[in-house]
Amino acid sequence: MERLVIVTGANSGIGLALCERLLTGDSGLRLCLACRNLQRAEAARSALLTSHPSAHVDLLQLDVGSVKSVLSAAHEIKVRYSKVDFLYLNAGIMPNPKVDFKAFFRGLFSKNVIHMFATADGLLTQQDHVTSDGLQGVFATNLFGHFLLIRELEPLLCQSNHTSSVIWTSSSNARRSAFSLEDIQHKEGKEPYSSSKYASDLLSLALNQRMNRQGLYSSVVCPGMVMTNLTYGILPPFFWTLIMPVMWLIRIFTNTFTITPYNGAEALHWLFLQKPQFLDPRSKYHSLTSGLGKNYTQPQKMDVDDSLSENLYLELIKLEKEIKKDL
Numbered sequence: 001m002e003r004l005v006i007v008t009g010a011n012s013g014i015g016l017a018l019c020e021r022l023l024t025g026d027s028g029l030r031l032c033l034a035c036r037n038l039q040r041a042e043a044a045r046s047a048l049l050t051s052h053p054s055a056h057v058d059l060l061q062l063d064v065g066s067v068k069s070v071l072s073a074a075h076e077i078k079v080r081y082s083k084v085d086f087l088y089l090n091a092g093i094m095p096n097p098k099v100d101f102k103a104f105f106r107g108l109f110s111k112n113v114i115h116m117f118a119t120a121d122g123l124l125t126q127q128d129h130v131t132s133d134g135l136q137g138v139f140a141t142n143l144f145g146h147f148l149l150i151r152e153l154e155p156l157l158c159q160s161n162h163t164s165s166v167i168w169t170s171s172s173n174a175r176r177s178a179f180s181l182e183d184i185q186h187k188e189g190k191e192p193y194s195s196s197k198y199a200s201d202l203l204s205l206a207l208n209q210r211m212n213r214q215g216l217y218s219s220v221v222c223p224g225m226v227m228t229n230l231t232y233g234i235l236p237p238f239f240w241t242l243i244m245p246v247m248w249l250i251r252i253f254t255n256t257f258t259i260t261p262y263n264g265a266e267a268l269h270w271l272f273l274q275k276p277q278f279l280d281p282r283s284k285y286h287s288l289t290s291g292l293g294k295n296y297t298q299p300q301k302m303d304v305d306d307s308l309s310e311n312l313y314l315e316l317i318k319l320e321k322e323i324k325k326d327l
């Protein structure tokens with residue numbers, strides 16, 4: 001039977017590269033590109049059909065940062081399809097990023113230089129915004145919209161004699177110290193991206209604890225440092241052009257510089273090929289590329305614990321109730 005794969009944020013970067021790779025590897029699947037901008041989604045679909053003319057590629061309008069849009073997209077999915085096999089929660093933003101160059105140069109001459117290039121720990125801050133639902137934008141987009149989507153799609157994800165996978169595009173920039181249970185939306189701090197990605201790691205664990213019995217499995221991925229619209233937004237384009245040779249050089253020292261969206265999608269694609277029951281719910285699956293350009297996937301234990309993840313889940317349920325009451 002045809003397998004249904006939904007990818008959020010599928011019109012560019014890692015999401016689009018994943019779609020290409022999925023279609024190349026498996027002609028018997030149906031892809032659903034869930035994107036906020038239908039024009040960009042149509043362009044992505046055309047590109048995919050150019051390389052895979054007989055592929056089944058559907059479009060769905062979904063702005064994960066808007067509660068109304070998530071609810072109506074979930075309704076549309078339930079009308080169109082009878083089950084969901086893979087749900088890639090990939091859409092993400094890092095608005096108004098600022099690089100702390102002082103910290104960068106300090107890091108450059110310290111023993112933590114590789115770690116700094118792999119995670120950008122302490123290098124990046126962002127200025128967040130508030131959505132029309134009254135939520136912090138990064139939290140709403142990177143985490144809460146996706147959480148709501150899973151909740152709404154439970155009947156299609158959890159079916160008897162069927163396993164489904166939800167796969168979060170997290171990041172090695174996820175950091176426990178950027179997250180607080182008292183401020184899950186990160187209203188107070190300046191690292192909403194780190195916080196939202198750490199929250200997705202926690203939520204994935206909670207989903208596994210609660211939903212595995214019903215056939216739903218959740219995994220988290222870090223695509224590495226990939227040149228996409230997101231990274232091009234961090235520094236001016238001319239800077240990236242200038243330092244591109246340096247980026248390839250850095251790859252010799254750290255396999256986390258995957259650089260191309262194709263390489264970045266490695267772990268997302270690898271997970272598609274695995275039996276979800278055999279995956280480790282406490283590991284993040286990293287896309288890695290060696291100095292010679294060889295792609296591979298490696299699990300790394302996450303800094304997560306059961307009680308924090310369960311408490312986050314309960315906070316999200318509480319917020320879901322509040323938000324739905326006001327609709």
Ligand SMILES: NC(=O)C1=CN([C@@H]2O[C@H](COP(=O)(O)OP(=O)(O)OC[C@H]3O[C@@H](n4cnc5c(N)ncnc54)[C@H](OP(=O)(O)O)[C@@H]3O)[C@@H](O)[C@H]2O)C=CC1
Pocket residue numbers: 008009010011012013014015034035036037040062063064065066090091092093141169170171172222223224225226227228229230231
């Ligand atoms: N690039 C990197 O180095 C890394 C990226 N990641 C993560 O990878 C994921 C993909 O990002 P990447 O490919 O790099 O960057 P891109 O900006 O190319 O892709 C992001 C995708 O998310 C979509 N998107 C953003 N906001 C929304 C929204 N509200 N509703 C629906 N779709 C939305 C974008 O759509 P639109 O085109 O309309 O803006 C776009 O399709 C993100 O979650 C990011 O955090 C993680 C680690 C490293």
Ligand SMILES: CC(C)=CCC[C@@H](C)[C@H]1CC[C@H]2C3=C(CC[C@]12C)[C@@]1(C)CCC(=O)[C@@H](C)[C@@H]1CC3
Pocket residue numbers: 099104116117118119120123124170171172173224225226231234235243246247
């Ligand atoms: C390469 C040179 C000479 C300078 C660039 C410095 C930074 C702009 C760069 C260093 C590490 C990078 C990085 C990311 C963005 C750009 C850097 C901070 C990410 C934060 C992008 C998004 C992610 O989720 C992370 C996994 C990336 C980690 C590394």
